[in-house]
Amino acid sequence: MDFNLTEEQSMLRDSVERxxxxxxxxxxRAALVYSDLGYSAEHWRLFAEMGWLALPFAEQHxxxxxxxxxxxxxxxTLGRGLVxxxxxxxxxxxxxxxxxxxxxxQQADIIPQIIAxxxxxxxxxxxxxxxxxxxxxxxxxxxxxxxxxLNGYKCVVYQGPSADRFILSARTExxxxxxxxxxxxxxxxxxxxxxxxxxxxxxxxxxxxxVGPEALLGGEGLALPALEQxxxxxxxxxxxxxxxxxxxxxxxxxxxxxxxxxxxxxxxSFQALQHRWVDxxxxxxxxxxxxxxxxxxxxxxxxxxxxxxxxxxxTVGRAAQIVGQGAVQLHGxxxxxxxxxxxxxxxxxxxxxxxxxxxxxxxxxxEALEPAQ
Amino acid sequence: xxxxxxxxxxxxxxxxxxFLAECLPDDIRERCARGLIVGNEDLIRWQRILYDRGxxxxxxxxxxxxxxxxxxxxxxxxxxxxxxxxxxxTFGITMLGPVLIxxxxxxxxxxxxxxxxxxxxxxxxxxxEPGAGSDLANLKTRAVRAGDDYLVNGQKIWTSYAHWADRMxxxxxxxxxxxxxxxxxFLLIDMDTPGIEIKPIIGLxxxxxxNEVFLSDVRVPVKNRVGxxxxxxxxxxxxxxxxxSFVARVAxxxxxxxxxxxxxxxxxxxxxxxxxxxxxxxxxxRLEIDLQALEYTELRYLSKxxxxxxxxxxxxxxxxxxxxxxxxxKQLLVESLGMYGVPYENDSMTVSDSYMEVGPDHRHGIVAExxxxxxxxxxxxxxxxxxxxxxxxLLGT
Numbered sequence: 001m002d003f004n005l006t007e008e009q010s011m012l013r014d015s016v017e018r019x020x021x022x023x024x025x026x027x028x029r030a031a032l033v034y035s036d037l038g039y040s041a042e043h044w045r046l047f048a049e050m051g052w053l054a055l056p057f058a059e060q061h062x063x064x065x066x067x068x069x070x071x072x073x074x075x076x077t078l079g080r081g082l083v084x085x086x087x088x089x090x091x092x093x094x095x096x097x098x099x100x101x102x103x104x105x106q107q108a109d110i111i112p113q114i115i116a117x118x119x120x121x122x123x124x125x126x127x128x129x130x131x132x133x134x135x136x137x138x139x140x141x142x143x144x145x146x147x148x149x150l151n152g153y154k155c156v157v158y159q160g161p162s163a164d165r166f167i168l169s170a171r172t173e174x175x176x177x178x179x180x181x182x183x184x185x186x187x188x189x190x191x192x193x194x195x196x197x198x199x200x201x202x203x204x205x206x207x208x209x210x211v212g213p214e215a216l217l218g219g220e221g222l223a224l225p226a227l228e229q230x231x232x233x234x235x236x237x238x239x240x241x242x243x244x245x246x247x248x249x250x251x252x253x254x255x256x257x258x259x260x261x262x263x264x265x266x267x268x269s270f271q272a273l274q275h276r277w278v279d280x281x282x283x284x285x286x287x288x289x290x291x292x293x294x295x296x297x298x299x300x301x302x303x304x305x306x307x308x309x310x311x312x313x314x315t316v317g318r319a320a321q322i323v324g325q326g327a328v329q330l331h332g333x334x335x336x337x338x339x340x341x342x343x344x345x346x347x348x349x350x351x352x353x354x355x356x357x358x359x360x361x362x363x364x365x366x367e368a369l370e371p372a373q
Numbered sequence: 374x375x376x377x378x379x380x381x382x383x384x385x386x387x388x389x390x391x392f393l394a395e396c397l398p399d400d401i402r403e404r405c406a407r408g409l410i411v412g413n414e415d416l417i418r419w420q421r422i423l424y425d426r427g428x429x430x431x432x433x434x435x436x437x438x439x440x441x442x443x444x445x446x447x448x449x450x451x452x453x454x455x456x457x458x459x460x461x462x463t464f465g466i467t468m469l470g471p472v473l474i475x476x477x478x479x480x481x482x483x484x485x486x487x488x489x490x491x492x493x494x495x496x497x498x499x500x501x502e503p504g505a506g507s508d509l510a511n512l513k514t515r516a517v518r519a520g521d522d523y524l525v526n527g528q529k530i531w532t533s534y535a536h537w538a539d540r541m542x543x544x545x546x547x548x549x550x551x552x553x554x555x556x557x558x559f560l561l562i563d564m565d566t567p568g569i570e571i572k573p574i575i576g577l578x579x580x581x582x583x584n585e586v587f588l589s590d591v592r593v594p595v596k597n598r599v600g601x602x603x604x605x606x607x608x609x610x611x612x613x614x615x616x617x618s619f620v621a622r623v624a625x626x627x628x629x630x631x632x633x634x635x636x637x638x639x640x641x642x643x644x645x646x647x648x649x650x651x652x653x654x655x656x657x658x659r660l661e662i663d664l665q666a667l668e669y670t671e672l673r674y675l676s677k678x679x680x681x682x683x684x685x686x687x688x689x690x691x692x693x694x695x696x697x698x699x700x701x702x703k704q705l706l707v708e709s710l711g712m713y714g715v716p717y718e719n720d721s722m723t724v725s726d727s728y729m730e731v732g733p734d735h736r737h738g739i740v741a742e743x744x745x746x747x748x749x750x751x752x753x754x755x756x757x758x759x760x761x762x763x764x765x766x767l768l769g770t
Contacts, residue, residue, distance in 0.1 A: 001375065001378050001445065001676060002374060003673040004677070004680050005374065009374070257768070266770055269770045271761070275760045277764070277768060279760075281690075281763065285670060286667065286694065287666070289666060289669035292374065292669070293669040293672075293673075295374075296375065296376045300377075314659070314662050315663070315666045363658055363662075366662065367655075367658050370661070
């Protein structure tokens with residue numbers, strides 16, 4: 001039993017920490033947020049050079065064979081800096097699905113391009129009526145000669161505007177299946193928008209989008225187990241990200257209430273504020289323990305890992321709300337401004353509570369897995 | 374990073390489980406499982422079994438009759454004992470022993486430690502006073518030198534099990550002129566010394582575990598002082614710094630979850646069962662998930678300690694969250710009884726025999742445990758004090 005990092009893991013964390021310090025703490029994140037891309041292509045190049053884009057992939061495709069624990073270490077550190085680059089979409093979600101479900105040909109095509117930093121992807125799995133449930137898919141893929149004709153609507157696809165390709169779920173007569181679609185296919189229409197947490201996303205409508213048989217990712221009708229597995233890893237990744245963001249938000253808040261004076265004293269001398277901060281700290285500590293444990297259990301392939309995925313997301317979701325809201329509250333007026341960093345932590349943390357299912361969704365699914373006694 | 378215990382520790386765990394399954398008497402297990410107080414004679418009966426096995430004092434060094442268990446093994450043992458519903462170790466083992474071992478004289482160690490191990494002495498803790506609760510350093514009980522004795526006058530309160538105790542380890546003021554923390558000494562007092570009067574305090578649960586202890590001209594030999602005069606605060610605090618683990622009570626709470634789920638899935642409610650209520654179910658699962666998070670936090674902190682990191686705010690965090698979870702679960706247990714949460718059954722162990730034959734058998738103990746458990750966020754440093762401690766360490770404001 002050991003929650004401490006190995007030497008290699010510490011090196012990974014240190015290198016990401018250096019990146020965050022050099023490229024996020026001293027530069028203008030707002031400029032990236034409002035850019036067309038929504039992140040920095042130059043940073044993405046650095047991600048490739050540092051080998052982070054290769055981290056979870058198998059060595060046969062040029063990857064490092066890393067585990068969910070490595071991904072969590074990377075994501076936690078990125079979370080400290082509210083990093084905008086699309087690691088989650090491209091590497092964890094889309095890359096994860098290709099590695100898990102893709103054919104040899106698809107893997108050999110896509111994974112090396114991801115690793116090189118030449119290809120970004122976005123996952124389109126939710127629909128306006130699906131809630132957070134990946135199995136609720138109304139978008140259809142009808143057989144059409146060798147290939148398929150896709151019709152339907154996908155919503156809130158993170159990185160939709162910038163991704164080179166989409167991985168999209170649609171229902172064939174055999175069940176839910178995954179397809180790889182190029183941007184700009186005829187009939188694939190994008191509605192782009194800014195997200196609350198300063199990223200770009202899109203709704204996609206599909207009208208008779210025609211794809212060849214090679215677009216099918218994995219077996220027809222077999223998408224759900226792969227999707228669930230990759231969403232579990234994505235939960236681990238965003239939980240780790242939230243752990244990093246919460247640690248940073250608590251530190252920023254601590255430093256602020258130590259120096260901000262009212263009534264002639266630092267406001268951190270007031271017990272009401274101290275106790276609220278302590279409760280934020282406790283939430284963040286528990287979230288960290290669950291996030292670390294989930295990553296290890298995913299790595300070890302424990303049988304009951306799905307229940308742990310749900311329990312972790314519930315814990316981290318609540319912590320993210322308590323820390324984010326508390327951080328704004330303890331800052332007072334300055335916490336309400338766009339200029340000051342703490343509001344951006346609050347926004348990202350409240351989005352993480354939603355991503356891949358909110359607390360109600362995961363508590364319900366947890367209950368479905370946990371027998372009454 | 375790794376979650377699994379090593380194979381040596383797993384074998385150790387199996388050894389403990391086998392011992393507990395075989396040797397813990399059923400009647401004692403039954404009382405603990407229902408959250409009821411275990412009587413002094415039963416406690417001693419169990420402690421003698423532990424003593425024979427050499428496991429009476431896991432937290433003491435082996436040369437004093439303790440164990441050579443590693444930190445991890447101590448964690449596993451505490452968990453297994455709690456999971457098996459064994460009684461918790463008493464003050465002599467947890468509180469006094471470590472202080473004597475660190476600061477006691479050779480004579481004190483030679484005399485008292487074996488008596489604790491053999492259950493020949495039951496100890497109580499004389500710390501709190503009417504004016505010294507959370508502000509313990511404000512204690513006023515006075516000890517004045519009179520030849521080879523101290524003459525002790527004052528009052529202690531909330532003294533658990535004073536009525537069972539042979540002796541009391543006691544904080545007294547020996548220098549009223551010094552700063553509050555500087556003038557305190559640590560005395561060992563025989564409870565049969567003339568001038569000691571014990572008055573019971575009947576708790577919310579109608580049980581008698583708490584007491585007031587009045588001391589009037591009580592003569593305590595100077596040789597019964599532990600360590601230096603006026604250094605008693607240091608000795609009392611030493612324990613707080615050492616005791617990191619085992620405050621979270623994860624295994625006890627896990628047992629509460631199991632009871633709760635069993636009751637809720639058997640308890641009819643109209644056409645269905647209590648667990649069919651989505652609201653009730655959700656409250657149970659939220660607490661169950663909180664408990665899971667607490668357990669991993671306890672393990673993560675243990676792993677920090679194994680790495681040699683100094684103790685920081687971790688015990689306070691575990692105490693706050695652990696006690697909140699316990700209280701949440703105990704409240705749900707009461708709610709699971711529906712209207713059978715109304716009849717109040719005095720616990721026959723501490724008051725007169727009054728077991729009421731109404732309602733389902735599983736209700737026996739639940740309301741008493743719930744009432745007694747309201748103290749979990751108060752004793753051992755209230756949760757508000759714990760938050761102050763964390764704040765002082767991390768905010769430094």
